[in-house]
Amino acid sequence: MQIDIQRNIGVSLSKQIYQSIVDRIRSGLLEEGLKLPSVRNLSKELEVSLVTAVKAYKQLEQDGFVNSIQGKGTFVKTKIKEKKREKEAIPSYDWQLSLQDYLPRSQFARYHMAPQKVHLSSSMIDPKLLPNRYFVHEVQQVLSENPELLSIYGNVQGDSQLRSEMSTYLKRSGVLSTPENILVTSGLQQSIDLIARTFVGPGDVVIMEAPTYPGAIDIFRGRGATILTVPVDKDGMRIDILQNVCEKNKPKVIFTIPTFHNPTGVVMSLKRRKQLLDIARSIHCIIVEDDPCSEIYFEKKPPVTLKSMDQFGNVIYLRGLSKTIAPSCRIGILTASGSIFNRLLAAKANADLGSPLLTQKAILPLINSKRMIDHTKKLRTALKIRRDLVLDLLTSLSPEGVSWTIPEGGLNLWISLPSWIDSHFLLSEAKKQQISFLPGTACFTSGQENNHLRISYSYINEELLTHGITTLCNILHAMISSKKISETPPYTIFLG
Amino acid sequence: MQIDIQRNIGVSLSKQIYQSIVDRIRSGLLEEGLKLPSVRNLSKELEVSLVTAVKAYKQLEQDGFVNSIQGKGTFVKTKIKEKKREKEAIPSYDWQLSLQDYLPRSQFARYHMAPQKVHLSSSMIDPKLLPNRYFVHEVQQVLSENPELLSIYGNVQGDSQLRSEMSTYLKRSGVLSTPENILVTSGLQQSIDLIARTFVGPGDVVIMEAPTYPGAIDIFRGRGATILTVPVDKDGMRIDILQNVCEKNKPKVIFTIPTFHNPTGVVMSLKRRKQLLDIARSIHCIIVEDDPCSEIYFEKKPPVTLKSMDQFGNVIYLRGLSKTIAPSCRIGILTASGSIFNRLLAAKANADLGSPLLTQKAILPLINSKRMIDHTKKLRTALKIRRDLVLDLLTSLSPEGVSWTIPEGGLNLWISLPSWIDSHFLLSEAKKQQISFLPGTACFTSGQENNHLRISYSYINEELLTHGITTLCNILHAMISSKKISETPPYTIFLG
Known part of the structure; x- marks a missing residue:
């Protein structure tokens, strides 16, 4: 695995290894069921101590990204066994797995393009608003x-x-x-x-x-x-x-x-x-x-x-x-x-x-046509209406401890949750109801903050926006009132 | 300057430095009149001996790519003084010159897109042949x-x-x-x-x-x-x-x-x-x-x-x-x-x-339309006619010592000249008559062979092809019969 280790940047080496592997899993570059290098090989390859490698793998396991199987090795966790079998690689392509690449991360498109009915993840304009x-x-x-x-x-x-x-x-x-x-x-x-x-x-x-x-x-x-x-x-x-x-x-x-x-x-x-x-x-x-x-x-x-x-x-x-x-x-x-x-x-x-x-x-x-200048004016009005709708919904429906920015323009707003809520878990719950958004971790260079999300109010109409935000708030209410989630690690939800 | 030096690949370090600088000049990345780093700084930066750096610069000067001015430094050669003055950089942007980049070469587009009346450099299809x-x-x-x-x-x-x-x-x-x-x-x-x-x-x-x-x-x-x-x-x-x-x-x-x-x-x-x-x-x-x-x-x-x-x-x-x-x-x-x-x-x-x-x-x-399948058949016929025309012209007009490939398809053929003829010199002569082609050096990873050229017969019609090939053969005849070019280094012609 091609992992860039950087010394003297104030981030521990084990954290860097951990984050690199998380990024690749979230990018779909390390596929479910794939065997990771042994800690021994990894420590040799990256010139880090065995302790560092072990620490990174332990954290990965603890956070539900990988499975260690005694005597067999460490594997990227699969969601469902059946699914894994379907996807099983063709054996003659096995050699490809040891082919190193220079792709540490590719997360944006995976979240952005996620096809859901209530598409809060795409900062694109609703086609109905374009001429x-x-x-x-x-x-x-x-x-x-x-x-x-x-x-x-x-x-x-x-x-x-x-x-x-x-x-x-x-x-x-x-x-x-x-x-x-x-x-x-x-x-x-x-x-x-x-x-x-x-x-x-x-x-x-x-x-x-x-x-x-x-x-x-x-x-x-x-x-x-x-x-x-x-x-x-x-x-x-x-x-x-x-x-x-x-x-x-x-x-x-x-x-x-x-x-x-x-x-x-x-x-x-x-x-x-x-x-x-x-x-x-x-x-x-x-x-x-x-x-x-x-x-x-x-x-x-x-x-x-x-x-x-x-x-x-x-x-x-x-x-x-x-x-x-x-x-x-x-x-x-x-x-x-x-x-x-x-x-x-x-x-x-x-x-x-x-x-x-x-x-x-x-x-x-x-x-530079007059038509486009007029269109842009109308677009501002239409998007302001949608933004205001989302702000009103959040104000009246969101549970305590949730805050958000008030954008003066553009397509997005940023919601912060209580620090113990992982937005990836929220996303996996939201997806069950066909709602998508961008989990905040994707917006940080080393995924350091889990409790934010980006909502785009530009792509779906008022009705869907109302449905989406209301449902998200309901999920949050349920999470906060039960607060069970803080006790159990968010297994198998890491792919968003 | 970001120069990748590779040891143990059988190419001397001075040759690698030479070629790197030539590639950047030919790519337009080192502009005319630009001051190169001193040999001392270069040797320090690249961790090569002073002798190696001096050798590379000497060869560059000998081949007409740079000018050394006593007490002032080494400069990328300009064609015409007036032209340099026009292009003189705005002094407030001077800091940009020391900004390192990761662009060792970008030659293809420069030759390929060269706008000339008799366009033998473009392996594109004549728009008149498309439906x-x-x-x-x-x-x-x-x-x-x-x-x-x-x-x-x-x-x-x-x-x-x-x-x-x-x-x-x-x-x-x-x-x-x-x-x-x-x-x-x-x-x-x-x-x-x-x-x-x-x-x-x-x-x-x-x-x-x-x-x-x-x-x-x-x-x-x-x-x-x-x-x-x-x-x-x-x-x-x-x-x-x-x-x-x-x-x-x-x-x-x-x-x-x-x-x-x-x-x-x-x-x-x-x-x-x-x-x-x-x-x-x-x-x-x-x-x-x-x-x-x-x-x-x-x-x-x-x-x-x-x-x-x-x-x-x-x-x-x-x-x-x-x-x-x-x-x-x-x-x-x-x-x-x-x-x-x-x-x-x-x-x-x-x-x-x-x-x-x-x-x-x-x-x-x-x-997959029938129309396109028919079109492709016609295209083959039309391009075969053009290829045959070029082959006939070369057979009857080219001087001795010139050879070429006979392509069984595609858009290009490859012409080899006597080894003492530099195709960049031929190109500079051809351009005076509004003819372009691709100099062979661009097709080699380290520009090792100067005496080839690529001709595309796909873009211009039979009349222009006839004119272009005839003119190129005439220039070659003149060069070979005078053979003067072999004695004088090809100053100021390196940009093609």
């Missing part, structure tokens, strides 16, 4: 006028017309980027991935907010980064703590979602934005400003972007169009300056030679 | 019938209908894959990238054919792989040499393009295919079978795929649809078995959360 017929008409027209576009490759940087439209579009958010400094990507996930593969390697320090967007953790972990975290409060990332962290460990990248932070929905204050820029400038590090939904504000416009105040080329700004216009096109952009931009462009060439031209041309007529 | 109006009609119908598709994300693995169509499509090539074992990717380049990021890390051994597809070299170099090469002859990869290489260095991945090999166009014999599988099985390694254009055969169908004979899950099979159906959709697939497949699926989630749904739905009605 599909209008969009179809526009795409059909583009194709009629230019049928040859289907038979040509786009270029690596992205279609020049699209970059020009995006330059205009970004101006509305105060981001002044020329088309030459815009790179079209296959969504924000790819934008983050391009930055990581270009600038982050084993041992490089990346600072992230805690909690943060799980898809970004998946990426930076995959690059072997040393990830340090800084908590967020109601004004965003705690800059005072960031300052301390930076003094001890020079980061190469600071990853932030300053506006309608994912998962909490909070907004970084203007003062902190300026302080963050000052720090990055003084220590020569990159700020990744991930901005998926600053257009979805409910009361007032958010403060100006970091990018619009960036004078020294520290900020790489990421914007996606999947949240407001067309999820099926998966179009994102990044904009940066100087040699940072040139290198990201080369990384895009290596990754996929450029995004498909069809999706870029399809979205073109919409971006 | 655009029919395709537009089909896409418009899909959209009319299902407007909501524009507002939904696809899933990570790819649209289930598309995977089902692809399963049927692959059966025609003898590849039996269920939809569950097919992953939709954003083109072959991404398929290769997913494999590399999952299974290849620093020092892992990857075996590639020499020459091979430059985009794959860019990727594996980016992962810090130790790349070993095996030459190809008219029957494909030299399995006897492969056997020797594998005895000394256990590879993790063998990358091959057995059918209409890129760049040479040769086909691996059935016997060698079986031998290759035997080797992979016995040493437990992955074979990546890249198959971009096995449908484009001119005389007889190629031998069965490696994948169709794979019993032990060694083969990851890659197929793209950009070459025959719709370049603007950038759809590729990969198929594999067992835990190898599951891990690649997780890697796709991390890379971009799944390909856009629009392009997948757009291409759906075409894949």
